[in-house]
Amino acid sequence: MEDHTGWMKYALQEAQKAFDKGEVPVGAVVVHDGVVVGKGYNLVETLQDPTAHAEMLAITAAANYLASWRLDDSALYTTLEPCTMCAGAILLARIPLVVFGAKDPRYGACGSVLQVAMNDKLDVSTKVISGVLETESQELLQKFFEKIRSMDEK
Numbered sequence: 420m421e422d423h424t425g426w427m428k429y430a431l432q433e434a435q436k437a438f439d440k441g442e443v444p445v446g447a448v449v450v451h452d453g454v455v456v457g458k459g460y461n462l463v464e465t466l467q468d469p470t471a472h473a474e475m476l477a478i479t480a481a482a483n484y485l486a487s488w489r490l491d492d493s494a495l496y497t498t499l500e501p502c503t504m505c506a507g508a509i510l511l512a513r514i515p516l517v518v519f520g521a522k523d524p525r526y527g528a529c530g531s532v533l534q535v536a537m538n539d540k541l542d543v544s545t546k547v548i549s550g551v552l553e554t555e556s557q558e559l560l561q562k563f564f565e566k567i568r569s570m571d572e573k
Contacts, residue, residue, distance in 0.1 A: 423496065426450055426494070429496070430448050430497055432446065433446025433459065433498075434473070434498045434559055436460045442462060443560070444559045445560075447460070447476070447495060448496050451481065456493070457477040457484060458476075459472075459476025459477035462476065470504065472505050474501050474508065475504070478508055488511075489513050493512075493514050493516075494514065494516040494518065495509060497518075498552075498556040498559070499523055500521065500529050502523065502527070503526070503528040506528040506535035506536050515546060516545060516546050517545050518548045520551055520555065521557045522549060
């Protein structure tokens, strides 16, 4: 199995940017032929846009970079399991591989709550690998929510 740790570390750097901005710390990168062609981190609060998830921003950046909406020779690395919206975008972009760190027990659509990415009822699917740098991804999320809770108590 290919080592996905290096690309996930890149996604974690993006997640740290979200953390530093006060956003839920999720980061994502799209890799094509061994090169990052799209990256993003959550900007939902900053942009006041519910679609400004790390994965969505990384997919859009990759499509712009490659001048194609079809990302069928690419892989997406994200620190948190994609939600339904992001999983749908992954399928529509024809991304064949998604690698994520932490599972999302509330909104995860790559196996935790729903299975959108590998659904045999659809005419497209993507392979999913979970748990890559899971501890680091979870710790950053926990640190963020602990910080939010402590601010709420003041």
